[in-house]
Amino acid sequence: MDIKVGIPRALLYYEYYPLWISFFKELGAEVIVSQKTNKEILYNGIINTVDEACIPVKIFHGHVMDLKDRVDYLFIPRIKSVFMNEYICPKFSGLPEMIKYSIKNLPRVIDTEINFFESKEHLNDTIYRIGKYISNDYGFIMSAYDKAHLEYKLHRKNIEQEKAPFVNEIKILGKTKANIGRKRRIMVMGHSYNTYDSYLNINLLDKIKSNKAEILTPEMIEERYTIDYAKKFDGDIYWTFARKLIGTALYLIDTRSVDGIIYISTFGCGIDSVVGDLVEKLIRRNSSIPFSLITLDEHSGEAGINTRIEAFIDMIRWRDVLEDNISAHG
């Protein structure tokens, strides 16, 4: 029988799922991903995590609960750094411990350390140590990774290409009739596990779409842009999340490629307390792009979020009409 590897659908799953899933599949394992976040998962997460933890980590605990009795291995790597000179968050470094000491009767945990802070030289070693749980064949593991990595790159390209042609479009269009009548474009930024978990963010993306606006996320901007723009920031950036989101903000300010920006943060996230603040200040000081920071917590109500989104998009529409009138008469 195939070895069953469980991957919790939470945290960095949203960034790396094509890589992780195909890697284990290529190795011959059966991959089981937890269900989409739901009421039960959130509840199990809340009761199995220390009170003070942020919701995304609580949700992660909930996904582990969902998986633990139906798999042989759980994939919970210790992710310290995925990019040179950048960290993720202390909780990612201690995630295997948080899980092991909070949840009983776990299957075996694949908790290999992923740490490219100094360099990526030991990448192969890291891959091998993860693969070894399933196979002993070094060559086989490496070729499984190569295939998975190709898949992942393709996936990234697809996401980026989905939106890339829009860049600078708004700036070029200027205040023409066509521009005023077009769909609004909203950047929804934040940790990908907040923007893409529709249970946690109460279907925020769909809500925006149903308000006749289209969506851009930081993942849709080519990484080389966000990296370059982040370099212009006056201050030391050493979190991958911070580089990506600050880079995104500076990119948007410069290219004026969106009509509005919504930052989704979660209550109790240490990274957001810094990055949300820096991004908001950058945007408000250097652009006139409407900005809204939405902080989700365990009790966020759907009605409240709905009203905010509608008001935000209405505001953007009115603004354009007003500006158009002023420039037409002035």
Added chain:
Amino acid sequence: MKITFPHMGNTYIALKVVFEELGVEVIVPPKCNKNTLELGTLYSPELMCIPFKITVGNYLESIKKGADTMFMWGGRDVCRIGYYNTLQRDILENLGHDIKMLCVKPMKSIREIEHFLEKLNFVSGTKNYLKILKSFIQGLKTLCRIDEFDDLVIKIRAREINKGEVDRLYSNFKRDINNGKGYRRTMEIIGQYKKKLLNLEIDNNKEVLRVGIVGEIYTVLEPFINHYLIERLGNMGVEVHRSVTSSEFIREQLDFIPFIKSNKHDIHRASEPYLDTEIGGHARHTVGNTVIYSEKNFDGVIHLLPFTCMPEIVAQSILTVIEKEKDIPILKLVLDEMTGETGYLTRIEAFLDLLISRREKKSYEKSISWS
């Protein structure tokens, strides 16, 4: 140039010595108080951890007193500390203050020490490296002496016969320190008060509870944030042990130098079965020191952490297991600007009651097994 730095317990005494020895004008921020926290909270991002808010308050109060150069430690850690200076600078500049920020990084290698000395060179305007090195070493010595002194204060306070004597002596000590200037005078004062302290009447046979304090360094060392926990416990007759101090913090960075010793390896050894790696902040210390306190038969452990403190939240999930496995009661105290004193004190009192009854039970069991 008028230099200032944020408060963290008595660390200011050593920093003051370094800058005074270099001939730089020092502005020590007013002792942390309600106004410091209110100011800091007003201008900080809402969900920042409380140490940050206090440092902003410290700076603003020092600027009022004329400070124009801010000194701060930072550097890349997994956690928020390395962003402090970026945010602080932004907040202060935005309020219209024309200030200079000097940020020093952890000193884990000769190169980083050099880097630190260069900063001092910049501050003092002297090219005399010998003088700079000397004042740096004097600062380190002051730091160690102050921590030794504070440890002694803690021991004696729990056993004093005339209630309030230690606190009175301590406030005189602080007054003299604040009025004194330079390395020699500071050491003299510490020496004098150490003698006075040793002359106080104490009850050597008193049965005291022993409680270890673990957690995030700032909340452990800054009395204003932890509501004077250490003093209070002492006055309740509890002997407290602080697992993190600024001198130990520096020693752990410098212990690659042969004659400098730290407890780092012991702490890592104790933490290993539970957390075998650095994850940022002081989480590994929190875990290791809790294990060490249980090995040393302490009655209990108090875990201090700022609200939303990322590394300590990880540590906390581990402590819940250590509490059971090592059979040592742990009280977790989460601190932020909303922490109310009444509820806080009630929890501490309840915890001490628990420790006392555990002790009584243990000694009863012992006496039974002997008879």
